[in-house]
Amino acid sequence: xxxxxxxxxxxxxxxxxxxxxxxxxxxxxxxxxxxxxxxLAYGAGTVAGVLVFLALAACGLSLLAQEMGWLMTAxxxxxxxxxxxxxxxxxxxVPVVPALAPGTVRRGLLPDFATGLALNLGxxxxxxxxxxxxxxxxxxxxxxxxxxxxxxxxxxxxxxxxGGHVLLAGRARRLLRTPAVVRRVNRTxxxxxxxxxxxxxxxx
Numbered sequence: 001x002x003x004x005x006x007x008x009x010x011x012x013x014x015x016x017x018x019x020x021x022x023x024x025x026x027x028x029x030x031x032x033x034x035x036x037x038x039x040l041a042y043g044a045g046t047v048a049g050v051l052v053f054l055a056l057a058a059c060g061l062s063l064l065a066q067e068m069g070w071l072m073t074a075x076x077x078x079x080x081x082x083x084x085x086x087x088x089x090x091x092x093x094v095p096v097v098p099a100l101a102p103g104t105v106r107r108g109l110l111p112d113f114a115t116g117l118a119l120n121l122g123x124x125x126x127x128x129x130x131x132x133x134x135x136x137x138x139x140x141x142x143x144x145x146x147x148x149x150x151x152x153x154x155x156x157x158x159x160x161x162x163g164g165h166v167l168l169a170g171r172a173r174r175l176l177r178t179p180a181v182v183r184r185v186n187r188t189x190x191x192x193x194x195x196x197x198x199x200x201x202x203x204x
Contacts, residue, residue, distance in 0.1 A: 010153045017050075017161045022196035023116065024165055026083060029189035029196075030112060031169035033090050039169060041109035043162030045116020050154055052121060058147045074122070080197040082115045087193030095182035 018024070023046050031039030175181070 006149060006153060009150065010157060013154060014157050014161070017157055022083070022119065022199050024161070025192050025196045026116075027162060027165045028169040029087075029090075029192045031166050032173050032185055032189045035173070036166050036170045037109060038112050039166040040162065041112035042116040043158070043166065045113040045118075046120050047116075047155065047158045047162070048113075049117050049120025050158065051151060052117075054147065054151060054154065058144075077122075077201065078118055080119070080201045082111070083119075083193050083197035086115075087190040087195075087197065089190070090186050090193065091190035093186055093190075095179040095186060 023042075027039045027043050027046075030042050173185075
């Protein structure tokens, strides 16, 4: 692959990753409600899912992944249910100003990571994206060198996209100075997460 081919792949993947959707909405919502670490954990899960499909494509298994409808559906529904449940909890939560929250209490980040991973593994668009794009980028086969180059591009793009969403949401979170504002933000973020879960279920 030459430099121009890699740049074309980077541009196409950036549009794919940065376009509005449940993942980016959830990253913002988790950052607003629980801080940058929660948003980054969810984002890391989405990146892991993307790389899993790249590895499948390298092994020539993207078509197989596309055919595993029952597993993808189960993962998609499980991730959507978790998003909806977290959104409802956030909507009904007692508002706490971040600066007044106990500093010793730490949430586990694994559920956020696992949700991002499950939703991406259950995303029917992922194998279609690779099946449509990779043959035009690398041809019928994918070498280890090409795999490393594409993985590096994907990581760089995702750091930019996920980091940008977390940074903007983190700055907005600093404006949470009263319980009334926190309640409004919690309900907005909770509503976004419930909407994201519904959108995931409705996706085809």
